Structures are given as structure tokens and as C-alpha cells.
Amino acid sequence: xxxxxxxxxxxxxxGLIKENPTFVLxxxxxxxxATTTSAMNGMGMGFATLFxxxxxxxxxxxxxxxxxxxxxxxSYIVIIAAFVTILQFIMQxxxxxxxxxxxxxxxxxxxxxxxxxxxxxxANKNSVIDSACDGLGIGLGFxxxxxxxxxxxxxxxxxxxxxxKFISGDGIxxxxxxxxxxxxxxxxxxxxxxxTAKK
Amino acid sequence: MEYIIIIISAIFVNNILLSQFLGCCxxxxxxxxxxxxxxxxxxxxxxxxxxxxxxxxLQYYVLVPLHIEFMQTISFILVIxxxxxxxxxxxxxxxxxxxxxxxxFLPLITTNCAVLGVALIVVTKEFTFGGxxxxxxxxxxxxxxxxxxxxxxxxxxxxxxxxxQLALNKVPKAFQGIPxxxxxxxxxxxxxxxxxxxV
Numbered sequence: 001x002x003x004x005x006x007x008x009x010x011x012x013x014x015g016l017i018k019e020n021p022t023f024v025l026x027x028x029x030x031x032x033x034a035t036t037t038s039a040m041n042g043m044g045m046g047f048a049t050l051f052x053x054x055x056x057x058x059x060x061x062x063x064x065x066x067x068x069x070x071x072x073x074x075s076y077i078v079i080i081a082a083f084v085t086i087l088q089f090i091m092q093x094x095x096x097x098x099x100x101x102x103x104x105x106x107x108x109x110x111x112x113x114x115x116x117x118x119x120x121x122x123a124n125k126n127s128v129i130d131s132a133c134d135g136l137g138i139g140l141g142f143x144x145x146x147x148x149x150x151x152x153x154x155x156x157x158x159x160x161x162x163x164x165k166f167i168s169g170d171g172i173x174x175x176x177x178x179x180x181x182x183x184x185x186x187x188x189x190x191x192x193x194x195x196t197a198k199k
Numbered sequence: 200m201e202y203i204i205i206i207i208s209a210i211f212v213n214n215i216l217l218s219q220f221l222g223c224c225x226x227x228x229x230x231x232x233x234x235x236x237x238x239x240x241x242x243x244x245x246x247x248x249x250x251x252x253x254x255x256x257l258q259y260y261v262l263v264p265l266h267i268e269f270m271q272t273i274s275f276i277l278v279i280x281x282x283x284x285x286x287x288x289x290x291x292x293x294x295x296x297x298x299x300x301x302x303x304f305l306p307l308i309t310t311n312c313a314v315l316g317v318a319l320i321v322v323t324k325e326f327t328f329g330g331x332x333x334x335x336x337x338x339x340x341x342x343x344x345x346x347x348x349x350x351x352x353x354x355x356x357x358x359x360x361x362x363x364q365l366a367l368n369k370v371p372k373a374f375q376g377i378p379x380x381x382x383x384x385x386x387x388x389x390x391x392x393x394x395x396x397x398v
């Protein structure tokens with residue numbers, strides 16, 4: 001009910017800190033851990049999810065009154081899958097290199113819990129515009145989290161930031177590999193909790 | 200021989216959870232207790248193997264002949280959702296005790312990215328098991344899917360055991376819950392890195 005009284009701006013900003021999907025809600029862990037080997041990849045994945053999130057939120061909020069309650073989850077998944085397919089075409093055409101790098105994780109946006117979670121928790125009972133704002137906010141929060149995580153892993157793991165190398169030689173390679181992803185995210189959540197608890 | 204390589208590679212070297220980050224949501228979500236982890240692993244094992252078999256046939260006997268490969272994401276997720284539903288109905292009738300054990304986990308599996316992930320890997324990625332890079336054939340795909348899901352189970356059960364021990368210890372407030380789990384997972388992933396180069 002609280003959501004109803006929020007302004008559009010609040011809807012967008014709440015996704016960044018208060019309801020950050022990665023650090024607070026802890027959703028969508030698979031792409032978060034897998035694609036953040038560098039800041040650029042993290043940001044690419046974040047924007048790809050943002051795209052699907054905004055459009056699917058709008059479509060679902062528009063279609064929700066006509067979808068019978070019993071089949072709503074499969075219907076939402078089909079709507080989301082349709083937008084993911086559109087995204088795949090767009091990325092293949094305009095950012096083929098990024099599409100190659102993210103690979104499997106682009107089609108896997110379909111089963112990202114954030115997208116389905118927002119559809120179920122917000123879009124199906126709010127207006128189209130509000131849902132778009134909510135999608136934008138959560139999507140930006142996700143992009144921010146992935147970029148920060150990617151940046152940290154890239155700096156420690158390969159001594160560069162957004163592809164610009166500032167340390168000669170190799171970094172601590174393990175941060176680019178699987179264990180570093182878990183470790184960096186774990187400590188980042190702790191840091192986030194510490195910082196937000198003070199306010 | 201080739202099958203043994205596939206199995207070892209899928210279970211240990213390229214463990215789906217700890218090196219490919221597929222299926223992280225249940226990995227972090229339902230690994231609090233050993234018994235639920237076992238139930239989840241069993242259900243996932245069953246569904247991944249079945250889903251890969253069906254989606255493989257769908258890909259090569261429907262999508263490729265009709266030249267509608269772009270429908271991959273949508274059709275796969277629909278097939279998986281339908282399959283999970285069917286498995287649920289069949290299990291309820293045939294083996295009520297198994298249904299009781301797996302019951303609550305089955306609906307969750309539709310949005311487990313490991314299932315869609317493995318189905319997509321099998322039809323898109325070239326493997327180098329036993330010499331030349333090649334696409335997997337049907338038998339290899341099913342073996343790969345089964346071994347992958349066993350790998351999921353191994354990691355899941357090990358992790359649940361660790362978390363049960365962890366629950367007995369005093370953890371700093373900011374680390375409670377997910378962060379300490381992530382750091383534990385990091386150490387587990389580090390241990391699994393020891394297997395790299397085995398195959």
C-alpha cells in the first residue's frame with residue numbers, strides 16, 4: 001500500500017539503495033556472480049536486465065487484468081521470454097562483442113528472479129507508468145551493483161578499470177575466477193549493510 | 200572412456216554451481232538444512248536430465264528443421280515449465296512418498312537457471328571431450344545433463360553441511376545470513392579449483 005503514495009521519483013530511487021536487488025533483496029545471484037569479471041561486462045549485463053525489466057514490467061502491468069490468476073506465472077514467463085528474445089536480436093545486431101561475452105546469461109535473463117519477482121510483487125497491481133518507474137529503479141540498482149562488483153573484481157583481479165590498465169603485470173587472478181566472485185560479493189554486502197545501518 | 204571424462208568434468212572440474220554460477224538461488228536459498236538440500240538436489244537432478252532430453256529433441260527435430268531457432272528461449276522455458284508441472288502430477292499419482300519428499304521444491308525448479316542453462320549449453324556449446332571439438336549427441340547430452348546435476352547435488356550437500364556447522368558459531372552481525380554463506384561458498388569454490396586440469 002505504501003507504494004501507492006510514492007512519487008515517481010521515489011519509485012526510481014528506492015531501487016538504488018533501499019531496495020537494491022543485489023545488496024538488500026539478494027535476488028538474481030547467478031548473473032551477478034557470473035558476468036562481473038570486469039566492470040564493463042557487469043554494466044552490460046545490468047543494462048540488458050534493465051531493458052527487459054522495464055519493458056516486461058510495462059507489458060505485464062497492462063496485461064495483468066486480462067490474465068486469469070491460475071495461469072499468471074507461465075504467462076509472465078512467456079512475456080518476459082519474448083522481450084529477452086527481442087533483446088537477443090538487438091544485442092546481436094548492435095553489440096555483438098558484448099553478446100558473445102555475456103553468452104548464455106542473456107537468454108538466462110528469462111529465469112532471473114528479479115524480473116519475475118517485480119512482475120509478481122509490483123507490476124501486476126500498479127499502473128503502467130508506475131511499473132515502468134519501478135522497473136527503471138530496480139534495473140538501475142542492479143546495474144549499479146553489478147558495475148561496482150565488476151569494478152572491484154577487475155581492479156584487484158587484473159589491475160585495470162573499465163579496460164584501462166593502470167598496474168603492469170597480472171593482478172590477483174583468483175578475483176576474476178569463481179571464488180573471487182563469491183568473496184567480493186560477500187564483503188560488498190557486508191560493507192553495504194555497515195554503510196546503510198549508520199543512516 | 201569419453202563418458203567418464205564427461206562425468207568427471209561435469210561433476211568436479213566445471214562444477215555447475217561453483218565454477219559456472221548456474222542455480223545460485225537455490226544454492227544460497229535452501230541450503231540451510233541438509234535434508235532440504237538433499238530433497239532439492241534430487242528434484243533438480245530429475246528435472247535437468249529430463250528437460251535436457253526433451254529440449255534436445257525439440258531443438259533438432261522441431262526448431263532446426265523449421266528454421267525457427269530464435270524461438271529457442273521461449274520454447275525451452277515453456278517446455279521446462281510444462282515438464283515440471285507434468286513431473287509433479289505424475290509423481291503425485293505414481294510415488295506419493297517421493298512426491299512428499301520433493302513436492303515443495305518442484306515448482307521452484309522452473310525458475311532455476313541451472314535447468315534452462317544446461318538445456319541451452321547442450322545445444323549451443325561445442326565440447327572438446329575426446330579430441331575434436333563437436334556438438335554433443337543425444338546420449339552424451341543426457342549423460343552430461345545427469346552428471347551436471349549430480350555436480351549440483353554434490354556442491355549443494357557439501358555446502359548445506361558447512362552451513363549447518365556455521366549456524367552453531369557466533370557470526371558478526373553484518374555478516375549474518377547471506378554474506379557469510381557467500382564467503383563460505385568462496386572457500387568451497389577455491390577447493391573445487393583444485394580439480395582444474397584433471398581432465
